[in-house]
Amino acid sequence: MGWGCGGGLAGIVGILGRRAVLGLVAGGLAGRVVGGAASGASGAGRARVPPPFSVPMAVPVEARPVRSTRDADHYRLVAAPAVAEILPGVRTPVLAYNGAFPGPTIRARAGRRVVVEHVNHLGEPTTVHLHGGEVSPEDDGGPMDLVEPGRGRRYHYANGQRAATLWYHDHAHHLESEHVYRGLAGAYLLHDECEVGLGLPSGRFDVPIVLRDARFGDDGSLVYIPEDFRGRNTILVNGRPQPYFRVAARKYRFRVLNAANMRFFKVELSTGDHFLQIATDRGLMRAPLTTTSVPLSPGERADIVVDFSRYAPGQRVVLRDGFSTRPSTDGILRFDVCGRVRDCSRVPERLAILPALRPATADREFRLSMDKKTGMGFINGRAYDSGRIDFTVERGAVETWRIVNENQVIQHNFHVHLADFRVLDRNGGPPMPTEDGLKDTVMVRPGESVGVRVAFHPAYTGDYIYHCHIVDHSAMGMMGQFRIAGRG
Ligand SMILES: [Cu+2]
Incomplete structure (x- = not known):
């Protein structure tokens, strides 16, 4: 896949140089x-x-x-x-x-x-x-x-x-x-x-799955190089490399969080079996979605329920990454199915009532771009400047935003603070079923245009930010600031 292939050595030197020039790292203390x-x-x-x-x-x-x-x-x-x-x-x-x-x-x-x-x-x-x-x-x-x-x-x-x-x-x-x-x-x-009243798998059967990747040096240190997508080829789950997890032959709820800087994951089962997606970034979906895969860009979350009772004890099922292009990063996590246990949990046919999609009072467009030579990131041609307010919205407003990835090879995504949104379209077509819920982060693939209906919180005013959540990109300027105005 093409994501993360910006930069190169010139870009890296540029980034490190800028980081020092910007003076925010007093004397390179991190190093x-x-x-x-x-x-x-x-x-x-x-x-x-x-x-x-x-x-x-x-x-x-x-x-x-x-x-x-x-x-x-x-x-x-x-x-x-x-x-x-x-x-x-x-x-x-x-x-x-x-x-x-x-x-x-x-x-x-x-x-x-x-x-x-x-x-x-x-x-x-x-x-x-x-x-x-x-x-x-x-x-x-x-x-x-x-x-x-x-x-x-x-x-x-x-x-x-x-x-x-x-x-x-x-x-x-x-x-x-x-x-x-x-x-x-x-x-x-x-x-x-x-949520508690629904009877979903809970307690030790409600498990966070924090996904990311990493590059290790020969001495076991974590090697950090900006934009190093290709070098970060060890997959970590909850801080362990491609682990196994012994599961009872029953239902589990997994909170899958893509906490990687740059890597996109598409979680699926090695058996090709269906599982249920029950939540998007900001909570339960209306109804469980029966699916064989869920794509997640950095920052996105999906709660899924996998019922291991359909497998014989002793069977092994791998949670794999359908986006991976290398055998070494293909497997994320192996479930080793153990004995059967009583399972009182259930996944009801109706999970939540989502707020009605209200009409928008403003339209805005956000064009994401990255300069491959310098590694700098821009939204609508401008890099982040903490002294600049890009636009003002009214408290509690509802707006339609169009997010466009101007790069033809590099992946981006988009996250807005405070607000949640619903995905309206992808290139004019329907959104993915896996994003049919309340969201705060959305993937925007190369050349893609994504429409979202953003709802701002009625209580809060002040300055917040929006950015690409490929963290190596937001660090390089692909971020902006807006103001929520309102009385009180
Ligand atoms: Cu980006």
Whole structure:
């Protein structure tokens, strides 16, 4: 596939040069922190990526509140260099929240506030964005709203929205790409009563599947080179390389999150069997979709239900990537089906009532482009400038946006903060069935034009951003800022 093939060495040098010129990385601190830690990596000869499906999958740890009050749970997440055992027996320096790679899962309940105190021990600035969260601009973790090294701050999340698979990640401008790559991301699962009442697989049968890729050096270190799509050819699931997962012969709900910087995944079962997709980025679909594959660009989420009771104990079924063009990245995760167990969970024929598609009061167009020579990214011909407001919308407005990928080879996608949207069309044709729900991130393939109906939250005003969620692209300027105006 063609994505991610921008850049080249000239582009990389350009990017690194610009990063230093921009002066946001005081003295290249990231390199020193990470490089210093990297010299302590492994040490036991050449670190090898194990054969596929030879290590067990880990379920990300769940964050525990440090304090709970009548209406809020308080968490503390410390971002700092850490060491993770990603490859068996190899110590890999990472950047981590509370030492976990990926970060701890936060489970929240609608109507109950979450307050996260983030402490920055990274040695360089950070911000933390709750992707898909309906939050005030002050709590959105915008790219210039930096938490300086040695400092901390609290982010307040109202959780006033419907149940959904959200995630949190670093968003510091120009640094987010490397920070996310080195591990600063985690799942945030929002539950609500409607969803709980459906009887879907829950508890230990409701499992985050955080997908990404990585390139490892001979010493087991994570090698970060901007735009290095081709070099990042080890697939990680919840921080483990192509693991296996022992499942009971029953239904599981998997929260599949594409947390890769650049890689697109198309998840499917090696048997070619159908499974159910029950949710898009921002919550449950109207009805389960019976499908054999779900494509996900970086930042997108899909909740799927796989019923392993149709397989004989002992059978192995691989979750594979239908977009992969190499055998080594084809397999994502192997399910090893164990014994049968009682399964009271169900997937009802109706899951949720989606808000009516309201008429739009404005049309806008966003043309995404990347200059292959310089690696710079643009929207409507302009790179991100934190001092510029590109347009203003009214609080609670509904608008139709057309997103166009002007590149003929390079993949992009599009994410808007705060708002959710519905996909209206792809090149004038129908959207994919897998995106027929509430979304906040949408893939825009080379030359493609995608129409979306965007609904802005009625409560919040202020400045938010929109960008390509190929993080290596947003870091290079493919991002813009808008203002929500309104009284009160
Ligand atoms: Cu892009």
